[in-house]
Amino acid sequence: MLEELNKTREKFSFAAFRNMKSIAKREMRSGLGFTSLWIIGFLAFTLIPMIATLFFSFIDLSITDGIFSTPKFVGFDNYAQLWKDPQAGVNPQFWFGSETPSSLIITIRFALIALPVGIFAPLLLALLMNNKHLKGQFIFRTLFYLPFIVPFIASVFLWGGMLNTETGWINRFLEFAGVPNENLPGWANDVNWVYPTYVIMGIWGIGNAMLIMLAGLQGVPTELYDAAKVDGANTWSTFWNITFPMISPVIFYNLVLNIVGLFQYFLVPLVVNNGTGRPGGATLFYNLYLYKTFFTFQNMSYGSTLAWFLFIVILIVTIALFGTAKYWVYYAGEVRS
Amino acid sequence: MKFNLKNGINSLFVTLLAVALVSIFLSPFAFMVLTSLKTREQISVVGAPIWPAAQPKFELEGKEVDVFVVPISQCDGFDANSTDTRNLAIAKKGRQESTFIDPNDLGRGEFVCRVSWRALDRPWTLSPTWQNYVEVWNTIPNGYWRLLGNTLFYAISTMIGTVISCILVGYGFARFRFPGRDFLFLILISTLFLPGAVTLIPTYSFWQRLGLVGTWWPLVVPHFFANAYNVFLFRQYFMTLPRELDESAMIDGAGPLRILWSILIPQSYPVIIAVVVFHIVFAWNDYFGPLIYLSTSRENWPISVALSSFNGIYGQQPQLIQAGAFLAIILPMILFFVAQRFFIQGIVVTGVDK
Numbered sequence: 172m173l174e175e176l177n178k179t180r181e182k183f184s185f186a187a188f189r190n191m192k193s194i195a196k197r198e199m200r201s202g203l204g205f206t207s208l209w210i211i212g213f214l215a216f217t218l219i220p221m222i223a224t225l226f227f228s229f230i231d232l233s234i235t236d237g238i239f240s241t242p243k244f245v246g247f248d249n250y251a252q253l254w255k256d257p258q259a260g261v262n263p264q265f266w267f268g269s270e271t272p273s274s275l276i277i278t279i280r281f282a283l284i285a286l287p288v289g290i291f292a293p294l295l296l297a298l299l300m301n302n303k304h305l306k307g308q309f310i311f312r313t314l315f316y317l318p319f320i321v322p323f324i325a326s327v328f329l330w331g332g333m334l335n336t337e338t339g340w341i342n343r344f345l346e347f348a349g350v351p352n353e354n355l356p357g358w359a360n361d362v363n364w365v366y367p368t369y370v371i372m373g374i375w376g377i378g379n380a381m382l383i384m385l386a387g388l389q390g391v392p393t394e395l396y397d398a399a400k401v402d403g404a405n406t407w408s409t410f411w412n413i414t415f416p417m418i419s420p421v422i423f424y425n426l427v428l429n430i431v432g433l434f435q436y437f438l439v440p441l442v443v444n445n446g447t448g449r450p451g452g453a454t455l456f457y458n459l460y461l462y463k464t465f466f467t468f469q470n471m472s473y474g475s476t477l478a479w480f481l482f483i484v485i486l487i488v489t490i491a492l493f494g495t496a497k498y499w500v501y502y503a504g505e506v507r508s
Numbered sequence: 509m510k511f512n513l514k515n516g517i518n519s520l521f522v523t524l525l526a527v528a529l530v531s532i533f534l535s536p537f538a539f540m541v542l543t544s545l546k547t548r549e550q551i552s553v554v555g556a557p558i559w560p561a562a563q564p565k566f567e568l569e570g571k572e573v574d575v576f577v578v579p580i581s582q583c584d585g586f587d588a589n590s591t592d593t594r595n596l597a598i599a600k601k602g603r604q605e606s607t608f609i610d611p612n613d614l615g616r617g618e619f620v621c622r623v624s625w626r627a628l629d630r631p632w633t634l635s636p637t638w639q640n641y642v643e644v645w646n647t648i649p650n651g652y653w654r655l656l657g658n659t660l661f662y663a664i665s666t667m668i669g670t671v672i673s674c675i676l677v678g679y680g681f682a683r684f685r686f687p688g689r690d691f692l693f694l695i696l697i698s699t700l701f702l703p704g705a706v707t708l709i710p711t712y713s714f715w716q717r718l719g720l721v722g723t724w725w726p727l728v729v730p731h732f733f734a735n736a737y738n739v740f741l742f743r744q745y746f747m748t749l750p751r752e753l754d755e756s757a758m759i760d761g762a763g764p765l766r767i768l769w770s771i772l773i774p775q776s777y778p779v780i781i782a783v784v785v786f787h788i789v790f791a792w793n794d795y796f797g798p799l800i801y802l803s804t805s806r807e808n809w810p811i812s813v814a815l816s817s818f819n820g821i822y823g824q825q826p827q828l829i830q831a832g833a834f835l836a837i838i839l840p841m842i843l844f845f846v847a848q849r850f851f852i853q854g855i856v857v858t859g860v861d862k
Contacts, residue, residue, distance in 0.1 A: 198684045201764045205680025206692065208673050212733020216711065217699060223710035299526060304518040311526050313848055315533060320840045320851075322793040324815045325833040329536040332543060332826050338551060340539050340558065375536070382852065431701050438796060442816060461705055465712075466800065475709050482706040489701050 221482075227475035249476040258460060261480065271452035274460040281456070282433040285370050289429045290422065293380035300381070301388040312385065316378035327442050330372045334358040359443050362451045369439050380425050387421035388414065416501040423500045427492055434485050437462055457481065544831040545636035551827055562635035566597035566611050573597050576628040578608060583621035595631045596621070640831040647821075649806060649814045652835060659810040662727060662798070663791035669732035670787050671780065677734040678742025679768050683754065693743075699736045712800065722805035727797050738783050745779040746772055782854025785847045792840050811836050 203210075228249050230242040257265045260273020272280070299305065300312050318326065333339050335358075342355050356364040391414060399409045415422075437458035440446060446463060448455035461481065465474035543551075545560035565572040578596045580586040600607035605622045645652055681693055715726040749772060757767050773780070795812040802808045815836050822828040844851060 195685070199686040202680050202684030202686035202689060205676050205684070205764075206689075208732075209677040209696065209734040209739060210692070212673075212730065213695070213699070216730050216733065217702065217707055220707035220710040220714075224706050227709060296529075299522070299529075302522050304515065304522040305526055306519055306523045311530060313852070314530050316848075316851065317534070317841075317844065318536075320789050320793075320844045322812055322815070322836050322840065323795050324812050325836045326536075328815070328819075328829050328833040329540050332830055333536050333539050335826065337554075338543075338826055340535065343558070375533075427701065431703065435703050435705065442795075442819070458703075458705060465709055471709055471713065478703075478705040478709060481703055485701070485703050 224475045224478050227472050228479050230472060232471045245472075249472050252473060253476050253480060258455070259457070259477065259480075274455050274457040277453065277455060278434060278436065278457040281366050281369065281436065282430070284366050285373060285433055285436075286426075286429055288370050288374060289377070289380070289433075290426060292374055293377040293384050293425070294422070296377065296381045297384035297388055300385050312382065315381060318375045319378035321375075323438065324442065326372065326375055327439070330368075330375065331359070331443065334368055334371070336360070357450075360450055362453050365444070365450060365453055368443070372439060372443075383425065384418065384421055387418035391417040419500045420502060423492075423496055427489060430488060430492065431485055434458070434481065434488070540830045540833055540837075543826055544640050544834050545638070546827045547635075547637050547639070548825065548827060551825070557632050559634065560636040561632035562637075563630040564595075564633050566609075568597060568599060568609065573599065575611070575631060576608075576625060577631050578621055578623060578628060580621075582623050583608070584619050585616070598625055601625055640827045641835075644828055644831045644835060648832065648835075649809060649817060654807075655809060655811045655814050656839075658808055659792060659812075662724065662794075662810055663788045665724075665728050666731035666791050667784055667787045669728065670735065670738060671783055673732050673734040674738035674742050674783065675768070675773070675776075675780075677739045678746060679764075679772065681739065682743045682746035683751075683764075696736050696739060715801065721801055722808070724802075724808065726801045738787075741779060741783060742776070745776055749775055778850070778853055781847070781850045785843065785850050786854060788843065789840055 226242075229244060229246065231245045231248075232242065253259055254262050256262075258274055260266065260275035265273045266276055296315060300308055300315070305311065321329070334341055336342055336355065339358075341358075345355055346352070356367075358364050358368045395413045395417070396409065399413055404412070435458045437456045440448075440454040440456055440459055441462070444450070444454045446459055448459075457477070458481065461474055461477040464470050464477060542559055547560075547562060550556045550561060564575050566575055567573075575595050575597050577593050579591075579593050581588050581590045581592075594610060595612075596608035597611050598606055599609050599618050603624065605620050606625045607618050608621055609618050610616055648655065650658075681689065681696075711726075712721070715721050718725075720726055753771050754767050757771055762770070793812065794810075795816065798810050798813045799816070802810070802813060815832055818829055818832045822832075
């Protein structure tokens with residue numbers, strides 16, 4: 172251990188640089204030179220803003236003050252406000268029983284509905300596309316991918332029309348199928364149907380995830396399936412013991428991106444329900460609350476506090492997910508103990 | 509392979525399932541097209557057909573009269589046991605019986621049917637209208653060509669920045685050894701999972717301080733500093749290319765940029781095209797960036813922001829909203845069908861290593 176540390180230290184010391192062979196020096200210069208573009212961008216547009224956000228959360232600052240005014244330090248006041256804020260819902264006392272749900276609970280509640288759909292819908296579709304009995308696979312996968320390229324606003328308009336309670340096709344179909352008028356869903360204007368509305372709009376963009384999963388499925392070596400057949404395995408156990416482990420890295424990647432995305436969910440409620448939180452405050456997602464705190468109420472400090480809290484939550488969840496990966500994500504070529 | 513009945517039935521079943529799913533999946537496109545061709549009158553009638561239609565009128569002695577679906581068994585001079593109906597123009601309205609004329613059989617003249625005309629349906633005939641497109645075209649903020657120009661400017665300028673910067677950075681990570689490289693690469697990848705909110709407020713304030721909110725600068729500049737996704741894509745691709753060619757060029761005295769330009773890039777067209785098409789779609793669809801930086805400067809609006817302003821203006825007129833959506837969709841759709849091979853390949857290239 173100590174030996175290794177010394178080695179590392181030697182490698183990075185100035186003397187080491189002087190003693191490096193000229194080829195290695197040249198390589199280092201080129202490597203840093205080419206990557207410097209990203210390093211500068213990372214510092215300017217990611218790291219420094221992140222630190223600034225943290226800094227803002229400890230001072231009292233509104234958008235009209237500008238970022239270069241003399242800071243007024245307020246210690247943990249903004250975090251104390253966050254803890255007491257029923258709308259944010261960081262404090263567990265606001266989690267249950269309150270009349271209008273807090274934004275954190277709204278976010279988690281929606282994620283619990285949208286996450287399974289976001290994983291299983293593209294997986295099932297990819298399995299269908301990969302079915303050896305399917306004719307014209309190429310046409311189908313192109314058509315299922317198609318909505319992914321539709322501009323976000325346009326897709327909201329299309330689904331807003333489809334799900335219009337009076338003129339939309341969905342309710343007209345339900346009416347035709349015999350659903351009585353008073354039982355027709357109110358979709359985006361109905362507390363009970365607004366999350367399904369968002370989920371439906373989300374399903375429309377699964378084409379990308381489907382193709383990634385399909386690529387994963389097609390990468391499974393056929394010898395494994397042949398071996399399973401010889402052993403007399405049925406469909407379910409073949410899926411569970413071969414397909415699933417082999418595509419688990421792809422599922423893991425989608426799972427992480429889905430969860431990170433759902434914690435930041437706000438563009439759909441911003442457009443579909445105008446960011447008002449209607450119906451009944453059910454769509455005031457955490458990130459939407461953050462967005463309004465900054466852009467509508469112009470409170471930079473509290474907005475930054477909300478942002479850092481969100482960052483910490485996402486960081487913890489992501490680390491926890493990566494922690495579970497070793498139990499269920501299989502990387503080919505790895506040796507299991 | 510010998511024809512196998514069981515396989516044939518399976519194929520039929522699986523393919524029919526896919527057809528059913530894809531029809532449902534794509535039905536919003538049909539909704540968009542059909543709705544955009546309807547008249548406002550048709551939208552407001554309960555029970556009107558889902559295809560663009562109009563209720564025909566008939567010109568009778570210089571007057572427009574309504575046409576009704578009449579059961580001919582009730583009419584003078586027809587078979588009283590017939591179950592047929594005909595579309596007849598009404599000449600004289602009456603409470604118990606009305607006078608009709610058959611537009612397709614004018615020679616018969618006027619005749620009386622014992623029906624209450626209020627209880628009759630009016631027929632619908634196919635009648636698409638282009639008026640919604642004309643109206644949207646004329647009322648869209650800045651005009652369609654200006655929006656198209658703004659959006660294309662954003663898409664193409666940021667595409668150039670992304671492609672150049674990501675190729676350079678990807679090359680740096682793929683081909684050179686330097687201390688801290690793997691750590692930097694890990695940081696790069698972890699930015700994929702970074703929530704945008706944690707950098708938004710200072711970044712926005714910074715651009716505001718410079719007086720550049722309301723211009724394209726905040727949206728274009730960051731794209732010239734590479735992004736994790738495309739750097740990863742280029743790095744993975746460059747790593748699959750053999751080093752021998754690089755080395756022989758190096759022996760011939762070529763510098764690193766020269767090697768990149770004349771050896772690696774010519775071998776990387778598939779991935780470059782994939783990045784280009786994905787980036788154009790991204791930029792075309794980007795809503796949040798233009799919304800926060802450009803919402804106050806109307807003349808710079810891209811199509812996404814202009815379209816969202818429709819929601820407020822035409823909330824109650826779905827036919828205009830759908831016509832607007834069509835105008836926003838048509839270009840990415842054409843790009844997709846022209847370049848779809850690269851879309852599909854691009855995802856396969858991206859997806860495999862993750």
